[in-house]
Amino acid sequence: MYFSPKLAIGISSVWLGFMLGMLISFVITTTVPPYRPLPVPRVPIESFDTLRSLGVYVVRTTSEYGSGFGSGFSVSDTLIVTAHHVIRDVETILVDGEVAEVIAFDRKTDVAVLRVPSHPRPHLEFADPAIGDKARAVGYAGYHGKPWVMIVPGQVAGFVDGYVTFAGGVGSGMSGGPLLDTEGRVIGLASHAFMWRQWGTPNPTLANFVPPRWIIMVLAETPFYVETVQ
Numbered sequence: 001m002y003f004s005p006k007l008a009i010g011i012s013s014v015w016l017g018f019m020l021g022m023l024i025s026f027v028i029t030t031t032v033p034p035y036r037p038l039p040v041p042r043v044p045i046e047s048f049d050t051l052r053s054l055g056v057y058v059v060r061t062t063s064e065y066g067s068g069f070g071s072g073f074s075v076s077d078t079l080i081v082t083a084h085h086v087i088r089d090v091e092t093i094l095v096d097g098e099v100a101e102v103i104a105f106d107r108k109t110d111v112a113v114l115r116v117p118s119h120p121r122p123h124l125e126f127a128d129p130a131i132g133d134k135a136r137a138v139g140y141a142g143y144h145g146k147p148w149v150m151i152v153p154g155q156v157a158g159f160v161d162g163y164v165t166f167a168g169g170v171g172s173g174m175s176g177g178p179l180l181d182t183e184g185r186v187i188g189l190a191s192h193a194f195m196w197r198q199w200g201t202p203n204p205t206l207a208n209f210v211p212p213r214w215i216i217m218v219l220a221e222t223p224f225y226v227e228t229v230q
Contacts, residue, residue: 139177
């Protein structure tokens with residue numbers, strides 16, 4: 001069968017284009033998988049008592065803009081630590097159903113200390129984090145406007161601008177909650193999602209936690225706290 005030179009060139013170009021397209025498609029599908037949001041692990045509401053037994057509480061707030069909530073944890077019978085942005089510009093704060101007052105805070109490090117009526121409470125202690133440490137982010141994430149228990153496993157990925165970077169999903173509402181090591185000690189306080197420096201967009205699998213030393217600096221401003229760092 002005879003093909004003219006022009007026809008032969010045309011067939012070759014089509015074949016080459018087809019093969020190139022297949023190669024590009026293969027490279028794209030094998031090196032850049034489609035984005036799939038990480039599933040948000042939620043624990044039934046009955047597990048609230050589990051976190052309360054650890055000393056982790058819902059911090060409920062009301063303001064002129066409505067109601068909201070975050071997370072917090074106890075370091076003594078009267079002191080609850082949370083993130084400052086959780087209680088910023090609010091009118092009332094409730095912890096475990098009781099009115100709390102702000103007695104110390106630091107906007108720069110995003111730490112706030114609340115005082116609540118004295119009751120026997122579990123006390124969480126602090127420990128220094130290290131890269132590679134296995135950890136669990138604990139708190140109450142929002143789901144349809146209500147707090148759900150969240151326990152997210154992961155590990156310490158590094159330190160950015162002094163913050164502890166946690167490789168694990170952290171949901172909205174977990175701000176102020178603790179990052180616990182394998183022995184149940186606090187190695188960070190949930191502050192904000194990690195931001196890519198170049199684009200300024202949040203990464204859903206990384207979060208920045210306030211390190212224990214910054215938390216203790218704010219606690220040291222109160223007369224009610226006795227340092228318990230190991």
